[in-house]
Amino acid sequence: MRKKRKAEAASPVILNENEQLRVCDVEKYYGAKNNITRAVNRVSFSVDKGEFLGIMGASGSGKTTLLNMLSTIDRVTAGHIYYGNTDITELDEDALSDFRRENLGFVFQDFNLLDTLTIEENIILAMSLHGGKKKDVDRKVDSILKALGIDGIRNKFPSQVSGGQKQRCACARALVNDPRLIMADEPTGALDSKSAQMLMATFKAMNEQMGATILMVTHDAFSASYCNRILFLKDGEIFNELIRGEQSRKEFLGEILDVLALTGGDSRYGQ
Ligand SMILES: Nc1ncnc2c1ncn2[C@@H]1O[C@H](COP(=O)(O)OP(=O)(O)OP(=O)(O)O)[C@@H](O)[C@H]1O
Numbered sequence: 001m002r003k004k005r006k007a008e009a010a011s012p013v014i015l016n017e018n019e020q021l022r023v024c025d026v027e028k029y030y031g032a033k034n035n036i037t038r039a040v041n042r043v044s045f046s047v048d049k050g051e052f053l054g055i056m057g058a059s060g061s062g063k064t065t066l067l068n069m070l071s072t073i074d075r076v077t078a079g080h081i082y083y084g085n086t087d088i089t090e091l092d093e094d095a096l097s098d099f100r101r102e103n104l105g106f107v108f109q110d111f112n113l114l115d116t117l118t119i120e121e122n123i124i125l126a127m128s129l130h131g132g133k134k135k136d137v138d139r140k141v142d143s144i145l146k147a148l149g150i151d152g153i154r155n156k157f158p159s160q161v162s163g164g165q166k167q168r169c170a171c172a173r174a175l176v177n178d179p180r181l182i183m184a185d186e187p188t189g190a191l192d193s194k195s196a197q198m199l200m201a202t203f204k205a206m207n208e209q210m211g212a213t214i215l216m217v218t219h220d221a222f223s224a225s226y227c228n229r230i231l232f233l234k235d236g237e238i239f240n241e242l243i244r245g246e247q248s249r250k251e252f253l254g255e256i257l258d259v260l261a262l263t264g265g266d267s268r269y270g271q
Pocket residue numbers: 030031037038039057058059060061062063064065066
């Protein structure tokens with residue numbers, strides 16, 4: 001029995017053509033001996049290329065811990081995370097930071113924009129970290145600003161625009177380097193409902209028209225209803241999965257609210 005386990009562990013994992021990411025039996029424990037918190041407990045799932053996946057769950061269910069491991073910010077206690085044929089749990093710190101820069105884009109609740117730079121400069125900064133000719137950078141930034149509807153505010157500073165516009169700038173910044181995966185952690189958390197709606201329309205366009213694969217952690221049922229699929233975490237484990245399929249967004253929202261009612265998740269914004 002022990003021999004068989006070893007052989008399984010050693011066999012190379014090859015993702016199928018449509019898979020962007022595979023999470024295998026990932027665990028994260030905090031604390032020691034008598035005081036262990038199992039923040040994430042044997043979680044496995046895949047994300048396909050072009051998917052818009054939501055992760056929901058009550059406070060403390062392990063969403064941020066999971067996202068931090070997927071985004072290479074935190075290490076797993078056990079398990080493996082494959083992007084293509086790269087197992088990121090095996091990379092050292094330098095390789096991890098290269099991987100993060102080359103493959104991932106981030107959108108956080110609090111925008112993370114630099115206040116002393118204009119909207120356009122904030123986006124250019126993210127690109128210049130990767131190098132590239134000025135002409136190509138300008139063309140790319142121009143097309144993304146237009147696609148996300150923030151072309152008209154390109155010369156303003158973050159303090160001069162709304163929260164929703166700031167967040168669309170953060171989306172542009174996440175998109176400019178054509179990441180394999182965009183990770184969003186409560187992207188609508190600081191927005192009013194109208195801005196949240198506009199931001200989710202932006203995510204939808206990024207996903208459907210620009211082909212971005214998106215993984216979004218959210219408390220908010222309304223935001224989650226824009227996803228193709230949702231994983232629900234409870235006590236660090238996946239306890240339910242919803243697939244939107246052919247349902248309308250409103251029908252999907254109804255299903256999400258039903259699951260949240262079972263888990264005690266936050267459905268304040270589920271309008
Ligand atoms: N650094 C840490 N040290 C010890 N325990 C931690 C640490 N970070 C998180 N935890 C615990 O792990 C569990 C999962 O936390 P996590 O922040 O991932 O949940 P969450 O679903 O993102 O919650 P929220 O929605 O409130 O942000 C919780 O019980 C939390 O207290």
